[in-house]
Amino acid sequence: MADVSGEPAAISLVTGEVLQMVSEALIRLRKEHIRFRASDSVILADSSFGMTRKEANAFLCACFLEFRSGKADVWDNVVFFTEEILENPDTVWQEIVHHTREGWNERFYDYNLHPEQVIHDRLYQIATLMVRFYAGDGRQIWTGYEQDPESVYKRLLILKIPRSIACLIVGTLKDLGIVQGPFDIVGDIVDARVLGRMVCGDGSGITPMKARRLARMLSPDDPWKLDRPLYLIGTTWCSPGPKCRACPVKQSCVTALSEGMGIRPDPVIRESFFGKKSYQRTLKQWQNIIPATNDDLILK
The missing domain is CATH 1.10.1670 (Endonuclease Iii, domain 2)
Structure with missing residues:
Protein backbone atom coordinates (compact mmCIF):
# COMPACT_ATOMS: atom_id res chain seq x y z
CA MET A 1 0.00 0.00 0.00
CA SER A 39 -32.26 -6.68 29.79
CA ASP A 40 -30.75 -5.41 33.02
CA SER A 41 -34.19 -5.38 34.60
CA VAL A 42 -34.65 -8.31 36.98
CA ILE A 43 -37.60 -6.84 38.83
CA LEU A 44 -39.64 -6.66 35.64
CA ALA A 45 -38.75 -10.03 34.13
CA ASP A 46 -42.43 -10.92 33.65
CA SER A 47 -43.70 -7.46 32.77
CA SER A 48 -42.83 -7.16 29.10
CA PHE A 49 -46.52 -6.80 28.14
CA GLY A 50 -47.11 -3.81 30.37
CA MET A 51 -46.67 -2.71 33.95
CA THR A 52 -48.95 -2.09 36.83
CA ARG A 53 -48.59 1.21 38.64
CA LYS A 54 -46.72 -0.54 41.45
CA GLU A 55 -44.32 -2.24 39.04
CA ALA A 56 -43.63 0.96 37.13
CA ASN A 57 -42.89 2.88 40.32
CA ALA A 58 -40.63 0.14 41.69
CA PHE A 59 -38.75 -0.02 38.39
CA LEU A 60 -38.22 3.74 38.35
CA CYS A 61 -37.21 3.79 42.00
CA ALA A 62 -34.47 1.23 41.33
CA CYS A 63 -33.26 3.21 38.32
CA PHE A 64 -33.19 6.46 40.29
CA LEU A 65 -31.06 4.67 42.89
CA GLU A 66 -28.48 3.93 40.17
CA PHE A 67 -28.75 0.15 40.19
CA ARG A 68 -25.92 -0.13 37.68
CA SER A 69 -23.44 1.44 40.09
CA GLY A 70 -22.69 -1.97 41.63
CA LYS A 71 -22.57 -0.49 45.13
CA ALA A 72 -25.68 -2.26 46.40
CA ASP A 73 -28.27 -4.84 45.39
CA VAL A 74 -30.73 -2.09 44.59
CA TRP A 75 -33.41 -4.34 43.10
CA ASP A 76 -33.70 -6.34 46.34
CA ASN A 77 -33.58 -3.17 48.43
CA VAL A 78 -36.44 -1.62 46.49
CA VAL A 79 -38.54 -4.79 46.77
CA PHE A 80 -37.96 -4.88 50.54
CA PHE A 81 -38.75 -1.17 50.87
CA THR A 82 -41.99 -1.30 48.88
CA GLU A 83 -43.28 -4.68 50.03
CA GLU A 84 -42.09 -4.95 53.64
CA ILE A 85 -41.75 -1.36 54.84
CA LEU A 86 -44.49 0.32 52.80
CA GLU A 87 -46.58 -2.87 52.50
CA ASN A 88 -47.10 -2.78 48.76
CA PRO A 89 -48.57 0.67 48.17
CA ASP A 90 -49.31 1.83 44.65
CA THR A 91 -48.42 5.29 45.93
CA VAL A 92 -44.73 4.92 46.75
CA TRP A 93 -43.91 8.51 45.73
CA GLN A 94 -46.70 9.93 47.87
CA GLU A 95 -45.45 7.78 50.77
CA ILE A 96 -41.99 9.29 50.40
CA VAL A 97 -43.23 12.89 50.36
CA HIS A 98 -45.36 12.25 53.44
CA HIS A 99 -42.02 12.65 55.22
CA THR A 100 -40.50 16.05 55.62
CA ARG A 101 -37.27 16.39 53.66
CA GLU A 102 -35.31 16.25 56.91
CA GLY A 103 -37.36 13.29 58.10
CA TRP A 104 -36.67 11.39 54.87
CA ASN A 105 -32.95 12.10 55.08
CA GLU A 106 -32.88 10.82 58.66
CA ARG A 107 -34.32 7.45 57.55
CA PHE A 108 -31.20 6.69 55.51
CA TYR A 109 -30.10 3.81 57.73
CA ASP A 110 -33.62 2.57 58.46
CA TYR A 111 -34.65 2.18 54.83
CA ASN A 112 -31.20 1.04 53.58
CA LEU A 113 -32.00 1.76 49.94
CA HIS A 114 -28.49 2.77 48.89
CA PRO A 115 -25.10 2.97 50.66
CA GLU A 116 -24.64 6.63 49.69
CA GLN A 117 -26.58 9.25 51.63
CA VAL A 118 -26.68 11.66 48.68
CA ILE A 119 -28.48 9.09 46.51
CA HIS A 120 -31.00 8.39 49.25
CA ASP A 121 -31.58 12.13 49.80
CA ARG A 122 -32.04 12.79 46.07
CA LEU A 123 -34.98 10.38 45.95
CA TYR A 124 -37.08 12.83 47.96
CA GLN A 125 -36.79 15.59 45.34
CA ILE A 126 -37.59 13.08 42.60
CA ALA A 127 -40.65 11.92 44.53
CA THR A 128 -42.00 15.47 44.85
CA LEU A 129 -41.63 15.97 41.08
CA MET A 130 -43.19 12.56 40.34
CA VAL A 131 -46.26 13.58 42.35
CA ARG A 132 -46.40 17.09 40.86
CA PHE A 133 -46.01 16.20 37.19
CA TYR A 134 -47.16 12.56 36.92
CA ALA A 135 -49.57 12.12 39.84
CA GLY A 136 -47.23 9.58 41.39
CA ASP A 137 -47.78 7.10 38.55
CA GLY A 138 -44.57 6.27 36.64
CA ARG A 139 -46.53 4.95 33.66
CA GLN A 140 -47.64 8.49 32.81
CA ILE A 141 -44.09 9.26 31.73
CA TRP A 142 -44.36 7.00 28.68
CA THR A 143 -48.09 6.42 28.15
CA GLY A 144 -48.96 7.96 24.80
CA TYR A 145 -45.29 8.25 23.84
CA GLU A 146 -44.48 4.58 23.26
CA GLN A 147 -43.32 5.26 19.69
CA ASP A 148 -41.28 8.31 20.63
CA PRO A 149 -38.36 7.42 22.94
CA GLU A 150 -36.90 10.92 22.64
CA SER A 151 -40.04 12.42 24.17
CA VAL A 152 -39.97 9.85 26.98
CA TYR A 153 -36.37 10.87 27.62
CA LYS A 154 -37.31 14.56 27.82
CA ARG A 155 -40.21 13.81 30.17
CA LEU A 156 -37.80 11.98 32.46
CA LEU A 157 -35.45 14.97 32.55
CA ILE A 158 -38.26 17.00 34.15
CA LEU A 159 -37.47 14.97 37.28
CA LYS A 160 -33.98 16.53 37.37
CA ILE A 161 -32.23 13.17 37.18
CA PRO A 162 -28.83 12.62 35.51
CA ARG A 163 -29.03 12.21 31.73
CA SER A 164 -27.39 8.79 31.96
CA ILE A 165 -30.19 7.51 34.20
CA ALA A 166 -32.84 8.89 31.84
CA CYS A 167 -31.13 7.08 28.94
CA LEU A 168 -30.99 3.84 30.92
CA ILE A 169 -34.69 4.01 31.72
CA VAL A 170 -35.68 4.59 28.09
CA GLY A 171 -33.35 1.82 26.91
CA THR A 172 -34.70 -0.66 29.44
CA LEU A 173 -38.26 0.20 28.39
CA LYS A 174 -37.15 -0.60 24.84
CA ASP A 175 -35.73 -3.95 25.98
CA LEU A 176 -39.06 -4.75 27.63
CA GLY A 177 -40.99 -3.89 24.46
CA ILE A 178 -42.88 -1.04 26.09
CA VAL A 179 -41.19 1.71 24.05
CA GLN A 180 -40.15 1.29 20.40
CA GLY A 181 -37.78 3.19 18.18
CA PRO A 182 -34.06 3.97 18.03
CA PHE A 183 -32.35 5.56 20.99
CA ASP A 184 -28.90 6.43 22.34
CA ILE A 185 -26.67 4.39 24.63
Whole structure:
Protein backbone atom coordinates (compact mmCIF):
# COMPACT_ATOMS: atom_id res chain seq x y z
CA MET A 1 0.00 0.00 0.00
CA ALA A 2 1.31 3.43 -0.88
CA ASP A 3 2.43 5.75 1.88
CA VAL A 4 -0.35 8.32 2.04
CA SER A 5 0.16 9.13 5.70
CA GLY A 6 -1.43 12.43 6.68
CA GLU A 7 -3.73 12.73 3.66
CA PRO A 8 -7.42 13.29 4.56
CA ALA A 9 -8.55 10.47 2.27
CA ALA A 10 -6.22 8.02 3.98
CA ILE A 11 -7.35 9.12 7.43
CA SER A 12 -10.98 8.74 6.35
CA LEU A 13 -10.28 5.25 5.02
CA VAL A 14 -8.65 4.05 8.22
CA THR A 15 -11.22 5.55 10.56
CA GLY A 16 -14.00 4.05 8.45
CA GLU A 17 -12.42 0.60 8.70
CA VAL A 18 -11.98 1.03 12.45
CA LEU A 19 -15.69 1.83 12.81
CA GLN A 20 -16.67 -1.20 10.75
CA MET A 21 -14.34 -3.46 12.71
CA VAL A 22 -15.69 -2.33 16.10
CA SER A 23 -19.32 -2.33 14.98
CA GLU A 24 -19.16 -5.88 13.63
CA ALA A 25 -17.52 -7.16 16.81
CA LEU A 26 -20.10 -5.60 19.16
CA ILE A 27 -23.10 -6.63 17.04
CA ARG A 28 -21.77 -10.18 16.73
CA LEU A 29 -21.24 -10.36 20.48
CA ARG A 30 -24.83 -9.32 21.09
CA LYS A 31 -26.20 -11.71 18.47
CA GLU A 32 -24.29 -14.82 19.57
CA HIS A 33 -24.47 -14.51 23.37
CA ILE A 34 -27.77 -13.95 25.18
CA ARG A 35 -25.95 -12.39 28.11
CA PHE A 36 -25.01 -9.45 25.90
CA ARG A 37 -28.57 -8.68 24.83
CA ALA A 38 -30.63 -9.55 27.93
CA SER A 39 -32.26 -6.68 29.79
CA ASP A 40 -30.75 -5.41 33.02
CA SER A 41 -34.19 -5.38 34.60
CA VAL A 42 -34.65 -8.31 36.98
CA ILE A 43 -37.60 -6.84 38.83
CA LEU A 44 -39.64 -6.66 35.64
CA ALA A 45 -38.75 -10.03 34.13
CA ASP A 46 -42.43 -10.92 33.65
CA SER A 47 -43.70 -7.46 32.77
CA SER A 48 -42.83 -7.16 29.10
CA PHE A 49 -46.52 -6.80 28.14
CA GLY A 50 -47.11 -3.81 30.37
CA MET A 51 -46.67 -2.71 33.95
CA THR A 52 -48.95 -2.09 36.83
CA ARG A 53 -48.59 1.21 38.64
CA LYS A 54 -46.72 -0.54 41.45
CA GLU A 55 -44.32 -2.24 39.04
CA ALA A 56 -43.63 0.96 37.13
CA ASN A 57 -42.89 2.88 40.32
CA ALA A 58 -40.63 0.14 41.69
CA PHE A 59 -38.75 -0.02 38.39
CA LEU A 60 -38.22 3.74 38.35
CA CYS A 61 -37.21 3.79 42.00
CA ALA A 62 -34.47 1.23 41.33
CA CYS A 63 -33.26 3.21 38.32
CA PHE A 64 -33.19 6.46 40.29
CA LEU A 65 -31.06 4.67 42.89
CA GLU A 66 -28.48 3.93 40.17
CA PHE A 67 -28.75 0.15 40.19
CA ARG A 68 -25.92 -0.13 37.68
CA SER A 69 -23.44 1.44 40.09
CA GLY A 70 -22.69 -1.97 41.63
CA LYS A 71 -22.57 -0.49 45.13
CA ALA A 72 -25.68 -2.26 46.40
CA ASP A 73 -28.27 -4.84 45.39
CA VAL A 74 -30.73 -2.09 44.59
CA TRP A 75 -33.41 -4.34 43.10
CA ASP A 76 -33.70 -6.34 46.34
CA ASN A 77 -33.58 -3.17 48.43
CA VAL A 78 -36.44 -1.62 46.49
CA VAL A 79 -38.54 -4.79 46.77
CA PHE A 80 -37.96 -4.88 50.54
CA PHE A 81 -38.75 -1.17 50.87
CA THR A 82 -41.99 -1.30 48.88
CA GLU A 83 -43.28 -4.68 50.03
CA GLU A 84 -42.09 -4.95 53.64
CA ILE A 85 -41.75 -1.36 54.84
CA LEU A 86 -44.49 0.32 52.80
CA GLU A 87 -46.58 -2.87 52.50
CA ASN A 88 -47.10 -2.78 48.76
CA PRO A 89 -48.57 0.67 48.17
CA ASP A 90 -49.31 1.83 44.65
CA THR A 91 -48.42 5.29 45.93
CA VAL A 92 -44.73 4.92 46.75
CA TRP A 93 -43.91 8.51 45.73
CA GLN A 94 -46.70 9.93 47.87
CA GLU A 95 -45.45 7.78 50.77
CA ILE A 96 -41.99 9.29 50.40
CA VAL A 97 -43.23 12.89 50.36
CA HIS A 98 -45.36 12.25 53.44
CA HIS A 99 -42.02 12.65 55.22
CA THR A 100 -40.50 16.05 55.62
CA ARG A 101 -37.27 16.39 53.66
CA GLU A 102 -35.31 16.25 56.91
CA GLY A 103 -37.36 13.29 58.10
CA TRP A 104 -36.67 11.39 54.87
CA ASN A 105 -32.95 12.10 55.08
CA GLU A 106 -32.88 10.82 58.66
CA ARG A 107 -34.32 7.45 57.55
CA PHE A 108 -31.20 6.69 55.51
CA TYR A 109 -30.10 3.81 57.73
CA ASP A 110 -33.62 2.57 58.46
CA TYR A 111 -34.65 2.18 54.83
CA ASN A 112 -31.20 1.04 53.58
CA LEU A 113 -32.00 1.76 49.94
CA HIS A 114 -28.49 2.77 48.89
CA PRO A 115 -25.10 2.97 50.66
CA GLU A 116 -24.64 6.63 49.69
CA GLN A 117 -26.58 9.25 51.63
CA VAL A 118 -26.68 11.66 48.68
CA ILE A 119 -28.48 9.09 46.51
CA HIS A 120 -31.00 8.39 49.25
CA ASP A 121 -31.58 12.13 49.80
CA ARG A 122 -32.04 12.79 46.07
CA LEU A 123 -34.98 10.38 45.95
CA TYR A 124 -37.08 12.83 47.96
CA GLN A 125 -36.79 15.59 45.34
CA ILE A 126 -37.59 13.08 42.60
CA ALA A 127 -40.65 11.92 44.53
CA THR A 128 -42.00 15.47 44.85
CA LEU A 129 -41.63 15.97 41.08
CA MET A 130 -43.19 12.56 40.34
CA VAL A 131 -46.26 13.58 42.35
CA ARG A 132 -46.40 17.09 40.86
CA PHE A 133 -46.01 16.20 37.19
CA TYR A 134 -47.16 12.56 36.92
CA ALA A 135 -49.57 12.12 39.84
CA GLY A 136 -47.23 9.58 41.39
CA ASP A 137 -47.78 7.10 38.55
CA GLY A 138 -44.57 6.27 36.64
CA ARG A 139 -46.53 4.95 33.66
CA GLN A 140 -47.64 8.49 32.81
CA ILE A 141 -44.09 9.26 31.73
CA TRP A 142 -44.36 7.00 28.68
CA THR A 143 -48.09 6.42 28.15
CA GLY A 144 -48.96 7.96 24.80
CA TYR A 145 -45.29 8.25 23.84
CA GLU A 146 -44.48 4.58 23.26
CA GLN A 147 -43.32 5.26 19.69
CA ASP A 148 -41.28 8.31 20.63
CA PRO A 149 -38.36 7.42 22.94
CA GLU A 150 -36.90 10.92 22.64
CA SER A 151 -40.04 12.42 24.17
CA VAL A 152 -39.97 9.85 26.98
CA TYR A 153 -36.37 10.87 27.62
CA LYS A 154 -37.31 14.56 27.82
CA ARG A 155 -40.21 13.81 30.17
CA LEU A 156 -37.80 11.98 32.46
CA LEU A 157 -35.45 14.97 32.55
CA ILE A 158 -38.26 17.00 34.15
CA LEU A 159 -37.47 14.97 37.28
CA LYS A 160 -33.98 16.53 37.37
CA ILE A 161 -32.23 13.17 37.18
CA PRO A 162 -28.83 12.62 35.51
CA ARG A 163 -29.03 12.21 31.73
CA SER A 164 -27.39 8.79 31.96
CA ILE A 165 -30.19 7.51 34.20
CA ALA A 166 -32.84 8.89 31.84
CA CYS A 167 -31.13 7.08 28.94
CA LEU A 168 -30.99 3.84 30.92
CA ILE A 169 -34.69 4.01 31.72
CA VAL A 170 -35.68 4.59 28.09
CA GLY A 171 -33.35 1.82 26.91
CA THR A 172 -34.70 -0.66 29.44
CA LEU A 173 -38.26 0.20 28.39
CA LYS A 174 -37.15 -0.60 24.84
CA ASP A 175 -35.73 -3.95 25.98
CA LEU A 176 -39.06 -4.75 27.63
CA GLY A 177 -40.99 -3.89 24.46
CA ILE A 178 -42.88 -1.04 26.09
CA VAL A 179 -41.19 1.71 24.05
CA GLN A 180 -40.15 1.29 20.40
CA GLY A 181 -37.78 3.19 18.18
CA PRO A 182 -34.06 3.97 18.03
CA PHE A 183 -32.35 5.56 20.99
CA ASP A 184 -28.90 6.43 22.34
CA ILE A 185 -26.67 4.39 24.63
CA VAL A 186 -26.43 5.48 28.26
CA GLY A 187 -23.09 7.14 27.51
CA ASP A 188 -21.79 6.97 31.07
CA ILE A 189 -18.16 6.67 32.15
CA VAL A 190 -18.13 2.93 31.35
CA ASP A 191 -19.45 3.35 27.80
CA ALA A 192 -17.09 6.26 27.19
CA ARG A 193 -14.07 4.29 28.38
CA VAL A 194 -14.85 1.21 26.26
CA LEU A 195 -15.68 3.13 23.09
CA GLY A 196 -12.67 5.39 23.54
CA ARG A 197 -10.34 2.42 23.80
CA MET A 198 -11.98 0.35 21.06
CA VAL A 199 -12.38 3.11 18.47
CA CYS A 200 -9.77 5.74 19.36
CA GLY A 201 -7.09 3.86 21.30
CA ASP A 202 -7.63 6.04 24.37
CA GLY A 203 -10.51 5.81 26.84
CA SER A 204 -9.64 8.90 28.86
CA GLY A 205 -10.65 11.69 26.48
CA ILE A 206 -14.17 10.63 25.51
CA THR A 207 -17.06 12.55 27.07
CA PRO A 208 -20.59 11.12 27.37
CA MET A 209 -21.65 13.27 24.38
CA LYS A 210 -18.77 11.92 22.30
CA ALA A 211 -19.55 8.35 23.39
CA ARG A 212 -23.13 8.72 22.17
CA ARG A 213 -21.88 10.20 18.90
CA LEU A 214 -19.56 7.23 18.35
CA ALA A 215 -22.39 4.81 19.10
CA ARG A 216 -24.52 6.50 16.43
CA MET A 217 -21.69 5.99 13.94
CA LEU A 218 -21.33 2.33 14.90
CA SER A 219 -25.05 1.49 14.89
CA PRO A 220 -26.99 4.19 12.98
CA ASP A 221 -30.26 2.23 12.97
CA ASP A 222 -30.38 1.94 16.79
CA PRO A 223 -27.38 2.82 18.98
CA TRP A 224 -29.08 1.26 22.03
CA LYS A 225 -28.23 -2.20 20.68
CA LEU A 226 -24.63 -1.54 21.72
CA ASP A 227 -25.37 -0.49 25.29
CA ARG A 228 -25.51 -3.91 26.94
CA PRO A 229 -22.30 -5.21 25.27
CA LEU A 230 -20.47 -1.99 26.16
CA TYR A 231 -21.65 -2.15 29.77
CA LEU A 232 -20.62 -5.77 30.26
CA ILE A 233 -17.27 -5.32 28.51
CA GLY A 234 -16.58 -2.24 30.62
CA THR A 235 -17.47 -3.84 33.94
CA THR A 236 -15.86 -7.23 33.26
CA TRP A 237 -12.73 -6.69 31.15
CA CYS A 238 -12.32 -3.01 30.27
CA SER A 239 -12.04 -1.53 33.75
CA PRO A 240 -9.53 1.25 34.58
CA GLY A 241 -6.99 -1.59 34.69
CA PRO A 242 -7.98 -3.45 31.49
CA LYS A 243 -7.74 -7.23 31.02
CA CYS A 244 -7.21 -7.15 27.28
CA ARG A 245 -5.97 -10.74 26.93
CA ALA A 246 -9.27 -12.13 28.20
CA CYS A 247 -11.56 -9.65 26.44
CA PRO A 248 -13.85 -11.17 23.76
CA VAL A 249 -13.38 -8.15 21.45
CA LYS A 250 -9.60 -7.81 21.74
CA GLN A 251 -9.16 -8.51 18.01
CA SER A 252 -11.34 -5.49 17.23
CA CYS A 253 -10.01 -2.96 19.71
CA VAL A 254 -7.53 -0.23 18.76
CA THR A 255 -6.02 -0.21 22.26
CA ALA A 256 -5.55 -3.98 22.44
CA LEU A 257 -4.16 -4.19 18.90
CA SER A 258 -1.83 -1.26 19.54
CA GLU A 259 -0.37 -2.90 22.61
CA GLY A 260 0.06 -6.16 20.76
CA MET A 261 1.96 -4.43 17.93
CA GLY A 262 3.91 -2.12 20.20
CA ILE A 263 2.31 0.97 18.62
CA ARG A 264 1.36 4.03 20.61
CA PRO A 265 -2.04 5.21 19.29
CA ASP A 266 -1.83 8.70 17.80
CA PRO A 267 -4.64 11.17 18.60
CA VAL A 268 -5.58 11.48 14.94
CA ILE A 269 -8.18 8.72 15.09
CA ARG A 270 -10.01 10.39 17.95
CA GLU A 271 -9.56 13.86 16.49
CA SER A 272 -10.84 12.84 13.07
CA PHE A 273 -14.18 11.82 14.61
CA PHE A 274 -14.61 15.04 16.54
CA GLY A 275 -13.43 17.68 14.11
CA LYS A 276 -9.80 18.46 14.95
CA LYS A 277 -7.25 18.01 12.15
CA SER A 278 -4.00 16.21 12.78
CA TYR A 279 -1.45 13.89 11.22
CA GLN A 280 -1.12 10.20 11.92
CA ARG A 281 2.48 9.14 12.38
CA THR A 282 1.45 5.49 12.63
CA LEU A 283 -1.16 5.61 9.86
CA LYS A 284 0.84 3.44 7.50
CA GLN A 285 1.18 0.75 10.18
CA TRP A 286 -2.60 0.81 10.72
CA GLN A 287 -3.25 0.58 7.00
CA ASN A 288 -1.18 -2.59 6.94
CA ILE A 289 -2.79 -4.22 9.99
CA ILE A 290 -6.51 -3.39 9.75
CA PRO A 291 -7.32 -5.38 6.58
CA ALA A 292 -5.76 -8.45 8.20
CA THR A 293 -7.71 -7.82 11.38
CA ASN A 294 -11.01 -7.58 9.53
CA ASP A 295 -10.54 -11.17 8.37
CA ASP A 296 -10.00 -12.34 11.93
CA LEU A 297 -13.02 -10.99 13.78
CA ILE A 298 -14.38 -14.32 15.01
CA LEU A 299 -14.72 -14.06 18.77
CA LYS A 300 -13.03 -16.75 20.74
